Amino acid sequence: xxxxxxxRLFLLRxxxxxxxxxxxxxxxxxxxxxxxxxxxxxxxYTFVFSQVIRPGWPQAQTVGSFASYLFAGLLPWIxxxxxITRCATVFIENGNLIKKVKFPVELLPGSTVxxxxxxLLVALAVFVAILFFNSGAVSxxxxxxxxxxxxxxxxxxxxxxxxxxxxxxxxxIHQFLAMGFPFLxxxxxxxxxxxxxxxxxxxxxxxxxxxxxxxxxxxALLGAxxxxxxxxxxxxxxxAGMFIAGWALLRRTRGILSDYV
Amino acid sequence: xxxxxxxxxxxxxxxxxxxxGILKELLLRRQYHRPFWAxxxxxxxxxxxxxxxxxxxxxxxxxxxxxxxxxxxxxTSGTVRxxxxxxxxxxxxxxxxxxxxxxxxxxxTAATLGVSRQEARAREPQIIEFAELSEFIDQPIKTxxxxxxxxxxxxxxxxxxxxxxxxxxxxxxxxxxFQKKCVDRIHHFKDAGRNIVFCSHNMxxxxxxxxxxxxxxxxxxxxxxxxxxxxxxxxxxxxxxRAGTRPAGTLHPFSSIESVALTDLAGQPRSQxxxxxxxxxxxxxxxxxxxxxxxxxxxxxNDGVVCYCANTVEDQFHLKxxxxxxxxxxxxxxxxxxxxGRYHFSIATTDERRLQAYEIMDSTCSFIVxxxxxxxxxxxxAHTWK
Numbered sequence: 001x002x003x004x005x006x007x008r009l010f011l012l013r014x015x016x017x018x019x020x021x022x023x024x025x026x027x028x029x030x031x032x033x034x035x036x037x038x039x040x041x042x043x044x045y046t047f048v049f050s051q052v053i054r055p056g057w058p059q060a061q062t063v064g065s066f067a068s069y070l071f072a073g074l075l076p077w078i079x080x081x082x083x084i085t086r087c088a089t090v091f092i093e094n095g096n097l098i099k100k101v102k103f104p105v106e107l108l109p110g111s112t113v114x115x116x117x118x119x120l121l122v123a124l125a126v127f128v129a130i131l132f133f134n135s136g137a138v139s140x141x142x143x144x145x146x147x148x149x150x151x152x153x154x155x156x157x158x159x160x161x162x163x164x165x166x167x168x169x170x171x172x173i174h175q176f177l178a179m180g181f182p183f184l185x186x187x188x189x190x191x192x193x194x195x196x197x198x199x200x201x202x203x204x205x206x207x208x209x210x211x212x213x214x215x216x217x218x219x220a221l222l223g224a225x226x227x228x229x230x231x232x233x234x235x236x237x238x239x240a241g242m243f244i245a246g247w248a249l250l251r252r253t254r255g256i257l258s259d260y261v
Numbered sequence: 262x263x264x265x266x267x268x269x270x271x272x273x274x275x276x277x278x279x280x281x282g283i284l285k286e287l288l289l290r291r292q293y294h295r296p297f298w299a300x301x302x303x304x305x306x307x308x309x310x311x312x313x314x315x316x317x318x319x320x321x322x323x324x325x326x327x328x329x330x331x332x333x334x335x336x337t338s339g340t341v342r343x344x345x346x347x348x349x350x351x352x353x354x355x356x357x358x359x360x361x362x363x364x365x366x367x368x369x370t371a372a373t374l375g376v377s378r379q380e381a382r383a384r385e386p387q388i389i390e391f392a393e394l395s396e397f398i399d400q401p402i403k404t405x406x407x408x409x410x411x412x413x414x415x416x417x418x419x420x421x422x423x424x425x426x427x428x429x430x431x432x433x434x435x436x437x438x439f440q441k442k443c444v445d446r447i448h449h450f451k452d453a454g455r456n457i458v459f460c461s462h463n464m465x466x467x468x469x470x471x472x473x474x475x476x477x478x479x480x481x482x483x484x485x486x487x488x489x490x491x492x493x494x495x496x497x498x499x500x501x502x503r504a505g506t507r508p509a510g511t512l513h514p515f516s517s518i519e520s521v522a523l524t525d526l527a528g529q530p531r532s533q534x535x536x537x538x539x540x541x542x543x544x545x546x547x548x549x550x551x552x553x554x555x556x557x558x559x560x561x562x563n564d565g566v567v568c569y570c571a572n573t574v575e576d577q578f579h580l581k582x583x584x585x586x587x588x589x590x591x592x593x594x595x596x597x598x599x600x601x602g603r604y605h606f607s608i609a610t611t612d613e614r615r616l617q618a619y620e621i622m623d624s625t626c627s628f629i630v631x632x633x634x635x636x637x638x639x640x641x642x643a644h645t646w647k
Binding site: 004007010011014018021022096097098099100101102103169170254255256258259 | 274275283284287328331332333334335336347349351352355356358360361365368369372373375377378
């Protein structure tokens with residue numbers, strides 16, 4: 001007896017809501033934290049990179065426009081970082097469900113990513129509202145947000161499945177993540193402009209799919225130049241590849257997962 | 262059509278030594294685990310409206326079988342087919358989250374069972390009433406007593422018309438009153454023609470409740486058929502093994518100590534010795550693990566003082582293999598130096614690294630030692646005065 005797709009979607013929704021509620025249950029400001037967290041990060045980074053360090057952004061001369069550039073890069077990063085970190089332990093934290101309830105386990109990383117994407121959506125909405133308030137106009141380029149969010153969700157889900165599955169059999173994945181995240185963060189042009197990467201390291205920046213994802217967000221939100229066809233195709237392929245790899249790992253391990261959690 | 266069909270189902274657990282085993286196995290492509298066969302080539306067809314009992318010793322594979330039917334673990338090979346909704350009462354309230362209210366947990370559990378929102382809403386009042394929780398249903402579950410938790414767990418698990426109900430004998434919910442309500446509900450399912458899979462050590466219960474039964478022994482089906490007959494066969498086996506020298510102390514189904522004999526050097530059974538006489542202890546044990554097993558023997562005085570321990574791995578002695586997988590070893594003390602007292606043996610079988618005990622047999626073959634002369638102490642140590 002396999003649960004039908006409709007049952008799964010329903011359960012996925014329940015799990016996502018449960019995760020969202022759980023994150024804010026008993027907390028003073030509830031879902032408001034979804035907004036507070038990125039805004040605080042934004043203020044912090046803006047202060048450091050405008051008052052202390054000045055990376056010299058060609059597109060962003062004023063503090064305000066620099067903040068917009070930073071925010072457009074920081075938002076997808078926060079979601080990515082949070083999803084993967086939480087996916088790493090999602091099977092172990094929900095060991096009860098996996099071991100004792102017949103349960104489609106892929107929904108656990110799935111709902112983790114979805115709940116984090118919904119935080120991203122809230123933050124994006126706030127950001128778009130601020131942009132509109134400042135300029136008084138909405139650009140059609142915002143439509144690029146759709147493929148950006150889709151690619152991010154699919155890729156994050158794939159990476160999340162990989163990390164979650166691996167962590168069951170190799171509990172020190174955290175150690176790798178602890179090194180991998182700072183590396184990825186600094187390899188992605190979030191706090192520095194893409195052009196400031198020296199020529200001989202451009203390939204590294206280009207090989208990092210997050211570079212293009214951030215570029216896509218900046219194009220959508222701030223009307224910056226689109227990353228170009230080749231990088232976008234590359235980003236899509238990496239996202240899809242991650243998803244396929246994650247799914248394949250899950251298919252191979254789903255039956256024995258409950259024996260190892 | 263059958264409600265449950267198991268076709269040549271095998272479940273092998275991999276027992277790794279240490280956490281690096283899995284990684285080593287992945288990288289080096291060599292086996293770093295010991296397979297543990299929880300269930301071997303098990304087949305069964307359970308028709309509709311059947312109450313099916315599962316009996317057997319500890320470690321026989323009963324829980325594994327129930328987990329496979331529930332679907333919380335997948336078979337290593339073979340297929341498990343169940344029709345309709347399977348409700349497990351093995352772990353009541355297993356999917357509950359302590360931060361959420363009783364009501365929220367009902368709805369979440371319903372979702373995991375594939376129950377639609379409307380149906381869950383419709384059944385909600387009945388669940389709350391059955392669990393006797395009307396006052397507390399909107400409180401977080403973490404504030405519940407264990408009784409309230411289990412009541413809600415039982416009420417929720419049985420609320421959505423399961424076609425197959427998987428029950429463990431350990432089902433003990435709340436006070437006497439509630440216990441009766443649970444039993445009534447289970448009987449109601451039985452009368453309504455639902456399937457029940459019931460696992461128990463209580464032969465009386467199995468005979469009362471079940472139509473069909475299976476007796477599992479070390480992962481294999483020893484007998485199957487009408488519950489009364491299977492219970493008879495299993496009870497015979499239990500009485501036989503209790504009459505033998507077998508104590509209850511099996512930690513691991515990898516080994517069982519079949520017999521222990523204390524004799525003098527000539528092979529005559531004895532339980533009284535003089536200091537300086539010889540004695541022999543012969544142990545016969547069955548090992549199922551593939552690796553070289555270890556047999557350890559300790560002599561212990563009746564006040565708990567461990568006089569001496571010997572083991573075969575340390576002494577590089579290989580157990581002698583008899584037929585049918587039984588190994589034997591004889592430990593001989595040609596001149597027992599122990600002084601007067603009451604002593605006994607403790608026997609343990611372990612893996613070759615002496616890390617994992619398969620079986621420990623405490624206090625067996627007690628014997629008395631007497632000595633002449635005025636020596637005092639535990640043992641007579643060879644000594645000289647100069």
